[in-house]
Structures are given as structure tokens and as C-alpha cells.
Amino acid sequence: MxxxxxxxxxxxxxxxxxxxxxxxxxxxxxxxxxxxxxxxxxxxxxxxxxxxxxxxxxxxxxxxxxxxxxxxxxxGRPPGDVGEARALLGLPADADAQAIRAAHRRLIATVHPDRGGTQALASKINAARDLLLDEANRAGDKRA
Known part of the structure; x- marks a missing residue:
């Protein structure tokens, strides 16, 4: 002992x-x-x-x-819906594609694996950006 x-x-x-x-x-x-x-x-x-x-x-x-x-x-799980993705990136409901990209760049710069972040969190942030950009593109198609 x-x-x-x-x-x-x-x-x-x-x-x-x-x-x-x-x-x-x-x-x-x-x-x-x-x-x-x-x-x-x-x-x-x-x-x-x-x-x-x-x-x-x-x-x-x-x-x-x-x-x-x-x-x-x-x-590590990707965001399930648009609301969760907006909350992850800290965006309002009326954010356009430019605001989505800017929020993604700002956030990914702090949590990127090369800067000491995790791959899982970076993947989740990337998935949130993709989901929101797809949603913004679909909303833009409906308005036009």
C-alpha cells in the first residue's frame, strides 16, 4: 500500500x-x-x-x-436544425450569406485545431455554416 x-x-x-x-x-x-x-x-x-x-x-x-x-x-455531432446552427455561430435570424461567412471566419479562427481547438468542434462549426448558407441560398431563390 x-x-x-x-x-x-x-x-x-x-x-x-x-x-x-x-x-x-x-x-x-x-x-x-x-x-x-x-x-x-x-x-x-x-x-x-x-x-x-x-x-x-x-x-x-x-x-x-x-x-x-x-x-x-x-x-462532434453536426447541428440538427437552422436554429441550432444560428445559435452556434451567434447569428440573428435575418443574417445574410456575408454575415454567415464573417461569423464563421471569426469563430473558426479561435477554435481551429491548428490553434489548439478540436477537430470535432471545427467540423460542427463548418457544418453549421454550410447549413445556414444553404438555407440563405434557398431563401434568396424564393425571394427572386
């Missing part, structure tokens, strides 16, 4: 060193702290008492990971 305590301390050090600790929520930090307390208790010769916080924290992080996967999959 002493080795487990050292591994958890090394994990905490790695989280601090890589900057991932700054991205953690308060609940994540609390669960990590509880796991560290459990590891210290186990290292001091109380493995049954120390195992409970470690198992609880492991379950918490397993649940968080499954929720995170569902969120990441939802981000």
Missing part, C-alpha cells in the same frame, strides 16, 4: 506539472484529495479504512469519464 500512496502522490505532482490541475473542478480536486487520504491511511497500516476512500474516488472518476465521453460525442 505504500507503493500506492507514492503512485497517487506522483499522479498529483504530474497533474500540477502539466497544468491539468488547473482544469480540474472542485469536485475532481476533492475526490483526488480523498484518494490521497485513503492512500496515506493504507500506507500507515490501515488498509481496510484506506481502501474505502480510494474505491470511492475511483468510482467517481469512472462516472466522470463516462459523462465526459457522452459530452465529447455530442460536440
Amino acid at each position: 505504500g507503493l500506492l500512496a507514492l503512485l497517487l502522490l506522483a499522479l498529483a505532482g504530474w497533474l500540477i506539472w502539466t497544468g491539468r490541475l488547473q482544469k480540474m473542478t472542485a469536485k475532481d480536486g476533492l475526490a483526488l484529495g480523498i484518494a490521497l487520504v485513503g492512500a496515506v491511511m493504507a500506507a500507515k497500516g490501515k488498509p481496510l479504512i484506506g481502501a474505502l476512500p480510494i474505491i470511492g474516488s475511483a468510482l467517481f472518476f469512472a462516472l466522470q469519464n463516462s459523462k465526459g465521453k457522452a459530452r465529447r460525442e455530442a460536440v
Whole structure:
């Protein structure tokens, strides 16, 4: 169990060193702290008492990971309707093709994968632009 305590301390050090600790929520930090307390208790010769916080924290992080996967999959999904696409690009209902392209350029410049963004979010923004441009072209055909 002493080795487990050292591994958890090394994990905490790695989280601090890589900057991932700054991205953690308060609940994540609390669960990590509880796991560290459990590891210290186990290292001091109380493995049954120390195992409970470690198992609880492991379950918490397993649940968080499954929720995170569902969120990441939802981000990659293209917008379903015009309203969702407008909300994503931050456009009013009467935006024309030029405004759509300008909003797309402005947003994609901040979330492009080359700038540290994700491919899934860039794809969703591109799909929103395409959907809105198609809608604007159809609306333009009806007006003419």
C-alpha cells in the first residue's frame, strides 16, 4: 500500500506539472484529495479504512469519464436544425450569406485545431455554416 500512496502522490505532482490541475473542478480536486487520504491511511497500516476512500474516488472518476465521453460525442455531432446552427455561430435570424461567412471566419479562427481547438468542434462549426448558407441560398431563390 505504500507503493500506492507514492503512485497517487506522483499522479498529483504530474497533474500540477502539466497544468491539468488547473482544469480540474472542485469536485475532481476533492475526490483526488480523498484518494490521497485513503492512500496515506493504507500506507500507515490501515488498509481496510484506506481502501474505502480510494474505491470511492475511483468510482467517481469512472462516472466522470463516462459523462465526459457522452459530452465529447455530442460536440462532434453536426447541428440538427437552422436554429441550432444560428445559435452556434451567434447569428440573428435575418443574417445574410456575408454575415454567415464573417461569423464563421471569426469563430473558426479561435477554435481551429491548428490553434489548439478540436477537430470535432471545427467540423460542427463548418457544418453549421454550410447549413445556414444553404438555407440563405434557398431563401434568396424564393425571394427572386
